[in-house]
Amino acid sequence: MATFSLLHSSATCFLSHSETSLKPHSAASFTVRCSSPASPIPVAPSQNHRRPADESIRDEARRRPQLQNLSARYVPFDAPPSSTESYSLDEIVYRSQSGGLLDVQHDLAALKRYDGEFWRSLFDSRVGKTHWPYGSGVWSKKEWVLPEIDDDDIVSAFEGNTNLFWAERFGKQHLQMNDLWVKHCGISHTGSFKDLGMTVLVSQVNRLRKMNKPVVGVGCASTGDTSAALSAYCASAGIPSIVFLPADKISMAQLVQPIANGAFVLSIDTDFDGCMDLIREVTAELPIYLANSLNSLRLEGQKTAAIEILQQFNWEVPDWVIVPGGNLGNIYAFYKGFQMCRELGLVDRIPRLVCAQAANANPLYLHYKSGYKDFNALKASTTFASAIQIGDPVSIDRAVYALKRSDGIVEEATEEELMDATALADSTGMFICPHTGVALTALMKLRKSGVIEANDRTVVVSTAHGLKFTQSKIDYHSKNIKEMACILANPPVRVKAEFGSVMDVLKEYLKNNESKC
Numbered sequence: 001m002a003t004f005s006l007l008h009s010s011a012t013c014f015l016s017h018s019e020t021s022l023k024p025h026s027a028a029s030f031t032v033r034c035s036s037p038a039s040p041i042p043v044a045p046s047q048n049h050r051r052p053a054d055e056s057i058r059d060e061a062r063r064r065p066q067l068q069n070l071s072a073r074y075v076p077f078d079a080p081p082s083s084t085e086s087y088s089l090d091e092i093v094y095r096s097q098s099g100g101l102l103d104v105q106h107d108l109a110a111l112k113r114y115d116g117e118f119w120r121s122l123f124d125s126r127v128g129k130t131h132w133p134y135g136s137g138v139w140s141k142k143e144w145v146l147p148e149i150d151d152d153d154i155v156s157a158f159e160g161n162t163n164l165f166w167a168e169r170f171g172k173q174h175l176q177m178n179d180l181w182v183k184h185c186g187i188s189h190t191g192s193f194k195d196l197g198m199t200v201l202v203s204q205v206n207r208l209r210k211m212n213k214p215v216v217g218v219g220c221a222s223t224g225d226t227s228a229a230l231s232a233y234c235a236s237a238g239i240p241s242i243v244f245l246p247a248d249k250i251s252m253a254q255l256v257q258p259i260a261n262g263a264f265v266l267s268i269d270t271d272f273d274g275c276m277d278l279i280r281e282v283t284a285e286l287p288i289y290l291a292n293s294l295n296s297l298r299l300e301g302q303k304t305a306a307i308e309i310l311q312q313f314n315w316e317v318p319d320w321v322i323v324p325g326g327n328l329g330n331i332y333a334f335y336k337g338f339q340m341c342r343e344l345g346l347v348d349r350i351p352r353l354v355c356a357q358a359a360n361a362n363p364l365y366l367h368y369k370s371g372y373k374d375f376n377a378l379k380a381s382t383t384f385a386s387a388i389q390i391g392d393p394v395s396i397d398r399a400v401y402a403l404k405r406s407d408g409i410v411e412e413a414t415e416e417e418l419m420d421a422t423a424l425a426d427s428t429g430m431f432i433c434p435h436t437g438v439a440l441t442a443l444m445k446l447r448k449s450g451v452i453e454a455n456d457r458t459v460v461v462s463t464a465h466g467l468k469f470t471q472s473k474i475d476y477h478s479k480n481i482k483e484m485a486c487i488l489a490n491p492p493v494r495v496k497a498e499f500g501s502v503m504d505v506l507k508e509y510l511k512n513n514e515s516k517c
């Protein structure tokens with residue numbers, strides 16, 4: 001078998017990655033197995049290329065060599081260069097000595113032994129395969145996520161690799177844009193982007209438990225998505241999960257997820273910020289590992305969505321990326337993913353970031369408007385974007401850092417704006433959650449003011465699946481929302497089971513439609 005550069009591979013050949021041949025500063029090499037020259041069309045390779053029948057993909061992964069001498073550790077977030085404080089990822093620590101946030105710092109000098117072309121080729125070679133664990137969009141970037149974890153300890157649902165939807169009709173018809181994309185992070189295992197971070201956190205917990213560290217379970221406060229992801233990944237690994245939910249403030253679809261996955265569910269008479277305070281106190285007292293994004297491990301997984309966007313554009317950098325923000329870990333995760341790609345030579349710039357908040361839960365927006373002077377937490381009001389109903393975001397410092405370094409902007413959306421934007425997007429073939437409606441509202445405002453231009457390549461991050469938020473859509477389309485015109489409501493027409501009645505309503509519909517065309 002010959003070893004060729006990926007760039008020289010032939011379309012009729014079956015490629016399989018041979019990582020034994022990975023060398024610093026070289027493009028990844030591949031072992032190429034060609035179909036028989038006598039065969040007129042490429043045929044599926046015979047069964048014997050597969051691993052032995054009694055082996056699983058985990059067993060197979062054990063034989064695969066890994067890149068050596070890569071490492072990561074916790075350091076205080078945004079620490080001065082003189083700081084020497086650091087912790088092993090195998091320690092249970094969420095805060096720095098001074099009580100500040102932590103960050104996972106990779107050994108960039110070790111990663112830089114390989115050039116940008118090497119990393120691009122390596123990551124590209126792993127997309128969409130069933131190789132453990134690289135078939136996952138997160139673990140396909142393992143060397144940049146948790147380089148030292150044993151593949152055997154990884155808990156993965158082959159998450160990530162979510163589609164980048166070309167919003168052709170929405171862009172052209174409503175914004176005169178032809179390069180508008182929606183990154184559907186919610187079309188995933190538990191229906192939100194939280195899977196990306198949770199696979200990393202639960203994998204590390206799995207490793208800690210195997211090391212006999214005192215972790216009897218994993219806990220989080222949640223507005224519905226973190227709890228769904230935590231309970232699914234824990235259930236898959238047989239680890240107990242405990243979730244604190246604000247009573248009556250999350251959707252039914254979200255509530256049923258941890259229940260079904262066997263989590264211990266506490267429904268607490270407070271809001272998310274109240275639940276967050278409680279879980280922080282509890283995890284300081286009991287050997288329950290904290291799974292919220294205060295724990296910087298989560299962001300290592302979430303940052304891979306940014307890398308994936310670059311990859312999907314063949315490593316061309318979009319002009320704008322718009323992210324709905326609540327607890328504010330994700331906006332930093334996107335920044336970190338883009339920035340690592342720049343620093344390690346995969347791309348030469350990063351996109352401008354926009355963080356979009358619901359006007360009813362807008363502490364970052366107010367902070368931005370004040371020129372980032374004094375930050376004031378607030379009591380968030382009810383919003384249809386219930387997963388971002390957060391008034392005291394734990395990652396405020398991370399968000400400000402990301403926005404300042406990406407020439408970023410913060411926008412807000414009223415309830416009516418976010419629901420109309422959601423309905424408008426749905427009417428062009430999407431089925432988005434209200435948080436994505438917040439992000440689309442930000443886009444519409446920035447287009448109207450000319451900040452985002454018609455030809456700017458723009459990515460809106462869709463954070464959850466619309467099917468988790470059907471009640472808000474039902475309320476909108478039945479015009480059942482107080483003080484909201486619901487101008488795009490499209491209620492079903494009730495009609496008698498009789499040919500004449502059906503014909504009457506259809507003729508009326510066709511006449512109205514004709515006058516609209």
Ligand SMILES: Cc1ncc(COP(=O)(O)O)c(C=O)c1O
Pocket residue numbers: 192223225226293324325326327328329330331387388433435463464
């Ligand atoms: C669906 C959805 N969108 C957006 C967010 C905001 O993400 P972050 O808290 O990282 O700002 C969350 C959670 O907070 C969410 O569940």
Ligand SMILES: N[C@@H](CCOP(=O)(O)O)C(=O)O
Pocket residue numbers: 220221222223224225226227291292293294326327329387388
């Ligand atoms: N939307 C989140 C809120 C908690 O955010 P986290 O990223 O800090 O876990 C949720 O779904 O719970």
